[in-house]
Structures are given as structure tokens and as C-alpha cells.
Amino acid sequence: xxxxxxxxxxxxxxxxxxxxxxxxxxxxxxxxxxxxxxxxxxxxxxxxxxxxxxxxxxxxxxxxxxxxxxxxxxxxxxxxxxxxxxxxxxxxxxxxxxxxxxxxxxxxxxxxxxxxxxxxxxxxxxxxxxxxxxxxxxxxxxxxxxxxxxxxxxxxxxxxxxxxxxxxxxxxxxxxxxxxxxxxxxxxxxxxxxxxxxxxxxxxxxxxxxxxxxxxxxxxxxxxxxxxxxxxxxxxxxxxxxxxxxxxxxxxxxxxxxxxx
Amino acid sequence: xxxxxxxxxxxxxxxxxxxxxxxxxxxxxxxxxxxxxxxxxxxxxxxxxxxxxxxxxxxxxxxxxxxxxxxxxxxxxxxxxxxxxxxxxxxxxxxxxxxxxxxxxxxxxxxxxxxxxxxxxxxxxxxxxxxxxxxxxxxxxxxxxxxxxxxxxxxxxxxxxxxxxxxxxxxxxxxxxxxxxxxxxxxxxxxxxxxxxxxxxxxxxxxxxxxxxxxxxxxxxxxxxxxxxxxxxxxxxxxxxxxxxxxxxxxxxxxxxxxxxxxxxxxxxxxxxxxxxxxxxxxxxxxxxxxxxxxxxxxxxxxxxxxxxxxxx
Numbered sequence: 001x002x003x004x005x006x007x008x009x010x011x012x013x014x015x016x017x018x019x020x021x022x023x024x025x026x027x028x029x030x031x032x033x034x035x036x037x038x039x040x041x042x043x044x045x046x047x048x049x050x051x052x053x054x055x056x057x058x059x060x061x062x063x064x065x066x067x068x069x070x071x072x073x074x075x076x077x078x079x080x081x082x083x084x085x086x087x088x089x090x091x092x093x094x095x096x097x098x099x100x101x102x103x104x105x106x107x108x109x110x111x112x113x114x115x116x117x118x119x120x121x122x123x124x125x126x127x128x129x130x131x132x133x134x135x136x137x138x139x140x141x142x143x144x145x146x147x148x149x150x151x152x153x154x155x156x157x158x159x160x161x162x163x164x165x166x167x168x169x170x171x172x173x174x175x176x177x178x179x180x181x182x183x184x185x186x187x188x189x190x191x192x193x194x195x196x197x198x199x200x201x202x203x204x205x206x207x208x209x210x211x212x213x214x215x216x217x218x219x220x221x222x223x224x225x226x227x228x229x230x231x232x233x234x235x236x237x238x239x240x241x242x243x244x245x246x247x248x249x250x251x252x253x254x255x256x257x258x259x260x261x
Numbered sequence: 262x263x264x265x266x267x268x269x270x271x272x273x274x275x276x277x278x279x280x281x282x283x284x285x286x287x288x289x290x291x292x293x294x295x296x297x298x299x300x301x302x303x304x305x306x307x308x309x310x311x312x313x314x315x316x317x318x319x320x321x322x323x324x325x326x327x328x329x330x331x332x333x334x335x336x337x338x339x340x341x342x343x344x345x346x347x348x349x350x351x352x353x354x355x356x357x358x359x360x361x362x363x364x365x366x367x368x369x370x371x372x373x374x375x376x377x378x379x380x381x382x383x384x385x386x387x388x389x390x391x392x393x394x395x396x397x398x399x400x401x402x403x404x405x406x407x408x409x410x411x412x413x414x415x416x417x418x419x420x421x422x423x424x425x426x427x428x429x430x431x432x433x434x435x436x437x438x439x440x441x442x443x444x445x446x447x448x449x450x451x452x453x454x455x456x457x458x459x460x461x462x463x464x465x466x467x468x469x470x471x472x473x474x475x476x477x478x479x480x481x482x483x484x485x486x487x488x489x490x491x492x493x494x495x496x497x498x499x500x501x502x503x504x505x506x507x508x509x510x511x512x513x514x515x516x517x518x519x520x521x522x523x524x525x526x527x528x529x530x531x532x533x534x535x536x537x538x539x540x541x542x543x544x545x546x547x548x549x550x551x552x553x554x555x556x557x558x559x560x561x562x563x564x565x566x567x568x569x570x571x572x573x574x
Contacts, residue, residue, distance in 0.1 A: 049548055049549075062548070064549075065548055065549035067417050067420070067549040067550070068417060068421070068428065068549055068550055070549075070550075071300065071428070071430075072289075072297050072300060072301075075293055075296050075297060075300065076289045076290065076293045076297065078293065087415075089415050089417065089418065090355070090418075091418070091430055094430045094432065095430045098430060098431075098432055098433065
């Protein structure tokens with residue numbers, strides 16, 4: 001009798017899930033990662049060509065790119081919900097309103113926004129999820145210790161033009177929690193100059209691009225020999241630029257590679 | 262274009278139209294096909310209307326200024342129109358009617374600046390109008406970039422606005438406005454065709470035209486005003502699309518079309534077909550849509566070089 005009860009419960013659970021099936025399109029890699037993390041990938045029907053993590057995303061149809069949305073594709077995928085993450089344009093908004101499709105712009109710009117963003121996604125999708133997974137992220141962020149010892153960190157995003165990530169960026173906000181000193185600015189990414197290098201005098205320089213000769217310009221600094229240069233590979237660049245569940249990996253990398261013990 | 266030639270051309274045009282609307286339609290599920298067809302038909306109408314307007318206006322401008330390298334893009338009208346459109350969308354939050362009024366006003370302003378610049382350049386009239394148009398275009402393109410930065414527009418918007426794109430979102434509540442604009446374009450174009458005899462006389466010599474009873478100045482400015490209106494309307498929907506107005510009329514002239522009426526009506530079909538093919542390439546050649554201006558520039562530049570070589574020795 002107990003077995004039959006359990007079976008009926010599981011059967012009804014699957015049926016109810018099937019009947020309430022949502023069709024989701026994600027136009028942001030960090031949202032796609034979050035949907036997979038919450039096991040909501042079974043509702044995911046569309047993504048951008050940039051959404052490449054985890055590997056299973058390959059099975060999801062591409063509905064847009066970094067430049068524009070394929071509106072015909074969006075219509076054909078018949079989504080109930082479309083997610084953006086700070087990249088919702090006036091044009092896309094106009095289109096989704098016209099087609100009566102629900103859309104949400106979940107901004108997860110800093111480390112503090114991640115759990116809020118995940119909570120919002122759970123609320124919007126309204127499906128069951130593994131609470132322990134979300135708790136793990138919460139605890140991991142709360143467990144960050146100030147290991148940075150006030151070292152100044154400069155995060156290079158591109159060489160030409162010379163652009164850096166500030167304390168308002170995702171990677172900047174994580175490093176700041178670790179006690180590193182990051183170039184302060186309201187904007188997450190800003191243009192930088194040689195004069196700025198001289199006045200900031202970084203102890204650590206992180207390269208989020210593949211231009212290996214980038215460190216030559218720091219030879220103007222007296223402490224050049226003591227500067228620690230960290231080159232991130234493509235996977236790590238993604239981890240540090242997509243604010244989402246892989247914040248756990250980001251925290252591990254910082255603890256392992258950046259902090260002196 | 263008469264008889265057999267016209268029939269062949271029309272057949273090709275309708276075949277292109279069919280491919281444009283039907284392409285990979287079977288890939289979509291049956292229940293969404295109608296929605297996709299609806300989206301494609303709206304875009305198709307925009308594409309062929311733009312092609313017709315930009316090409317015929319190019320042909321008319323070449324007749325008015327006796328310069329084979331002119332069109333609304335080269336004269337700076339498109340640049341002014343785009344600036345006006347973006348300016349109004351910043352201050353009036355995308356009200357279509359106000360945007361088009363602003364686009365028309367700044368198109369007119371840019372045309373006047375171009376004409377005034379060219380009259381002050383001590384050079385051949387053909388060259389001076391090109392230089393002044395180029396300067397006005399640079400001026401308004403720069404203003405568009407500055408305005409977009411200040412209004413925090415995303416960079417993709419700027420990318421597609423400056424190089425043109427037919428990926429326009431049509432709003433059902435604006436349907437009446439769309440139809441009204443379309444009707445005005447048809448009416449003004451018919452008016453220009455009615456004026457083709459005067460254009461023929463004006464293209465020979467202004468003195469001859471005056472002695473034949475044609476009011477040259479009045480006709481010149483009135484027709485120019487219509488072209489500015491038509492261009493500003495198209496720019497408001499698709500951004501800046503260049504060169505199409507130069508290529509087709511010149512090809513028609515090469516094919517022996519001389520009369521203004523034939524040149525303008527031939528430009529309709531030619532322009533619509535060229536833009537249709539270019540838009541098809543821009544839509545399907547990459548994983549994302551490339552601006553129509555990129556495709557047209559790649560097609561046009563060798564041809565424009567050839568026109569310059571033969572006209573500016």
C-alpha cells in the first residue's frame with residue numbers, strides 16, 4: 001500500500017510538472033548557467049550562441065547572438081518566459097511586448113546580486129529546485145575571508161583599447177570581498193591610461209584577455225619585478241565574467257591562485 | 262522597359278520575392294508558420310518600398326544635379342534624417358509621428374547645408390556637391406554617435422542604424438500609420454513620374470527648360486522636398502542605406518534607358534530586386550544578421566569606382 005502511495009505521488013508530480021511545463025529562452029550566458037544549475041534546463045528551449053556552459057547547452061537551439069536576436073526563431077520556439085541579464089534592448093522589449101511574451105531582465109552585476117538573482121529566477125519559473133545547491137552558494141559567499149591583505153589589484157579587460165574592470169564589476173566585487181584593493185569607479189568597466197598605472201601602482205595584475213605582451217607596459221613602475229601577473233585562460237575568463245552559480249569556482253580560484261598563504 | 266524584357270524582369274522579381282518569403286519555412290512548426298509569414302511579409306514590404314524609394318530618388322537627384330554619383334545618402338540627407346530620428350526618440354520616447362517629423366526636418370536641414378556648402382566651394386559643380394554632401398554626412402554621423410552615447414543606447418543599435426537594417430519591429434497599433442506612410446510614398450512617387458517630362462527638359466539645360474515654360478527653380482525644390490520626405494521616412498524605419506540609389510540608375514543608363522520616366526520606373530524594379538537580394542544575404546549568410554549597408558557597400562564599391570573613372574576624368 002505504501003509503495004502504491006509513493007508511486008501515485010511520483011506519477012502525479014511528473015504529470016503536474018508536465019502540464020505546467022514552461023518554455024524558457026535565455027539571452028544571457030549567466031542566466032543559462034543558472035537555469036542548468038537549478039535543473040531548469042528541461043524548460044530551456046532557446047539560448048544565445050554565447051551560452052556554452054555547461055556542455056549540454058549545445059542541445060538547446062540558438063535564438064540569437066551577441067549582436068541581435070533572431071525574432072523569427074523566438075516566435076517559432078513559442079516561449080512563455082524570456083530572460084535577459086542587463087542586455088535587454090528597447091527593440092527586444094518592443095518585440096516581446098508586441099508578441100505578449102513575458103520577459104525579465106535579471107541583473108546580476110556584482111557578487112551580492114547572485115543569490116538575489118537566483119531567488120528571482122526560482123520565483124519566476126515557479127518550479128521545484130534543490131535548495132541545498134542554492135544554500136551552498138550562499139554559504140560559500142558568506143565564508144569569504146579577507147585574504148587580500150590590502151594588495152592592489154588591476155584587472156585588465158582589453159589591451160587596445162586599454163580597459164579595466166573596476167570595483168563595480170563582477171570580478172572586482174569578488175576580489176573586494178577578499179580584501180583586495182580594486183580601482184574604484186561607479187562604472188564596471190572604464191578606459192585606463194599609463195598615468196593611471198603610475199598613480200595606482202598595482203601589486204597584482206590580472207589579464208582577462210589573451211594579449212601576452214600586455215605586461216610590458218607595467219615596466220614603467222619601480223616595483224615591476226615584484227608585481228604578480230596572472231593570465232586567465234578562456235574558461236577562467238568566463239567564470240570571472242559571468243555572474244552566476246560558478247561563483248563557487250571563482251572563489252576557489254582566488255583562494256588558490258591569488259592569495260598568499 | 263517594355264514587352265519581353267519587362268516580363269522577364271517581373272518574373273525574376275516575383276521569383277526572388279517568393280524565395281524571400283518562403284525560405285526555410287518548412288523548418289518551422291505548422292502552428293507558427295502563419296506568424297512567421299506575417300513577420301516576413303511586413304519586412305518584405307519595407308524592403309521593396311525602401312528599394313524603390315532610395316533608387317528612384319537617386320535617379321531623380323542625378324537628373325536634377327546632372328551628377329551620376331548622387332543619391333540621398335551621398336548628399337547627406339540620410340545622415341540628417343537619422344540624427345533627427347534618434348534625437349526625437351531620446352526626447353519623445355519613440356513616438357513614430359514625431360520621430361518622422363524630426364527626421365524630415367533634419368533631412369531638409371542637411372540638404373540645405375549641403376547645397377550651401379557646395380555653392381561656396383570653388384570647384385566643378387559635380388565635385389563640389391559630392392564634397393559638401395560627404396562633409397554633411399560625416400557631421401551628422403558624428404552627431405548620431407555622440408547622441409547615442411549620451412542617451413546610453415546599446416552599441417548594436419548604433420551599428421545597425423549607421424549601416425542600415427530591415428530588422429524592424431512592427432507594432433500592430435501603428436498599422437494605420439504604416440499604411441498612411443506607404444500611401445504617401447506611392448502618391449508622391451506617382452507625382453514625380455508625372456513630372457518626368459519636365460525632368461527630361463531640365464536634364465538637358467536650364468535655359469532651354471525656362472524657354473520651354475518649365476519653372477526650373479520651383480520644380481527643382483518641390484521635387485527635392487518630396488525626395489527628402491521619402492528618404493526621411495525610410496531612414497526612420499531602416500537607418501542609413503547607401504549606394505543603391507547610385508548603382509541601379511547607372512546600370513539602366515548603361516542599358517540605354519535615357520527618358521526620366523523609364524529611368525524612374527526601371528529604378529523601382531531594379532532597386533527593389535537589389536535590396537531584396539542584399540537583405541536576403543544580410544539575413545542568412547551569417548549566424549547573426551549583418552547590416553544591409555555592409556552587403557551593399559561590398560557589391561557597390563567596384564561599380565562606383567567604375568562610374569567615377571568614366572565621369573570625372
